Ligand SMILES: *[C@@H]1O[C@H](CO)[C@@H](O)[C@H](O)[C@H]1NC(C)=O
Ligand SMILES: *[C@@H]1O[C@H](CO)[C@@H](O)[C@H](O)[C@H]1NC(C)=O
């Protein structure tokens with residue numbers, strides 16, 4: 001008995017020790033996209049978090065700032081000069097490239113002094129005819145420079161020395177002119193001179209600001225004004241992307257012309273519908289052998305997910321506790337990849353591999369905080385004091401609205417001939433493929449092309465099903481939450497097919 005006791009105690013100690021290490025490794029002084037969404041959900045389910053979960057509709061958003069749009073368009077005369085100022089000559093440590101890059105600020109609210117930072121890469125070829133594609137990351141609070149541009153689909157990735165870059169051979173600017181936006185204010189280099197602005201955020205304010213940004217950005221880049229425009233993003237951008245699209249459609253309708261020529265949206269591992277997202281996550285944990293079937297059954301039976309966690313039954317809370325214990329040691333955003341075990345930069349760059357280095361957040365953070373990099377990017381020109389550059393902001397502390405579902409928006413797009421693609425990296429456990437499938441299922445859409453594997457280079461790139469009314473669902477095999485970080489070639493194939501409006505190839509010999 002004595003021996004048993006001390007062994008148990010020792011085991012407990014070892015477990016405690018190990019979990020401390022894991023949390024330290026994950027912590028490391030920066031907040032990542034993975035942590036941001038997890039924390040947000042915990043907060044959303046907390047009783048004292050008074051969040052507005054009602055349906056998002058641009059018709060119902062306060063647009064007394066509408067006048068501003070017209071003022072903004074009159075001020076476009078200086079655009080050529082501003083454009084030249086925004087041109088990035090060369091980023092520190094950058095390999096030579098043949099396309100232009102731009103970076104700078106666009107004011108979204110003059111009276112508050114709120115400005116958003118953008119990074120824009122023109123297409124590697126045919127920039128005059130290829131579409132304009134906006135990419136948004138989620139969080140809420142995560143930077144599209146941190147993830148989209150420098151760890152996922154942008155033309156460069158940061159080396160382990162934190163000061164040089166290498167090329168991404170599967171960058172999405174092979175298929176489009178790609179615009180990355182740091183949004184809302186308080187994220188990355190985007191700022192506000194009104195201090196409450198960066199503390200209080202929300203879906204409505206973000207959608208409005210993103211729209212304002214776009215209108216003003218197009219004044220600076222008029223050659224893209226009539227270009228086919230697409231919006232893409234992942235994770236919590238499952239809210240941002242449809243909400244911005246809805247806002248664009250609202251203003252186009254109101255003006256009775258295409259102010260912005262929106263053609264389609266693409267969202268990946270996206271937060272779509274709270275209840276199915278949550279239930280699907282536990283289903284994924286069990287079906288991928290991370291928690292027991294018994295614990296999953298208990299969760300599905302006992303947890304309501306519509307009340308704060310503290311009001312759930314004891315059975316539910318115990319099962320959630322077990323789940324937390326079982327899943328915490330792994331990166332549930334990419335369940336088969338290792339953690340970052342050494343956050344230090346290296347003196348010489350490590351040889352880049354096709355799958356992203358798990359410590360890339362640290363390399364990117366070091367790079368973005370270099371004064372020479374900020375200068376080259378035309379970022380932080382106002383000397384933002386309240387923060388250093390972080391992959392995910394911790395200055396945004398109060399998120400006021402987050403609808404429980406965005407499905408009505410997806411229906412609206414389908415009714416308005418806006419192309420909708422939903423993709424899913426199938427090794428993400430946080431907003432997993434099971435969640436997305438459940439969310440689509442409740443839409444009860446008729447099937448146009450039944451489920452089938454899609455191919456790239458003779459391999460299965462994933463699986464897809466097309467629905468009537470122009471909605472495509474596609475998985476990306478072997479990819480985690482940040483799909484292009486893990487399966488860059490498959491992600492590029494996906495975006496090419498999406499932009500062309502062509503089904504993913506159902507045979508090893510593609511017809512296109
Ligand atoms: C914010 O304040 C700085 C310093 O006064 C100023 O240079 C900058 O233009 C302001 N930003 C906006 C968007 O008004
Ligand atoms: C990281 O760098 C610090 C400071 O130079 C050093 O003390 C530490 O041992 C390094 N960590 C690893 C895992 O190499």
Ligand SMILES: *[C@@H]1O[C@H](CO)[C@@H](O)[C@H](O)[C@H]1NC(C)=O
Pocket residue numbers: 188189369371380383384385387388389
């Ligand atoms: C902006 O630059 C200042 C001065 O170099 C620095 O202290 C601050 O952390 C920077 N802000 C951001 C958001 O990078």
Ligand SMILES: *[C@@H]1O[C@H](CO)[C@@H](O)[C@H](O)[C@H]1NC(C)=O
Pocket residue numbers: 200398399400
């Ligand atoms: C969050 O912001 C809302 C809206 O401004 C405000 O009513 C609420 O008190 C704030 N909550 C916290 C915890 O700061």
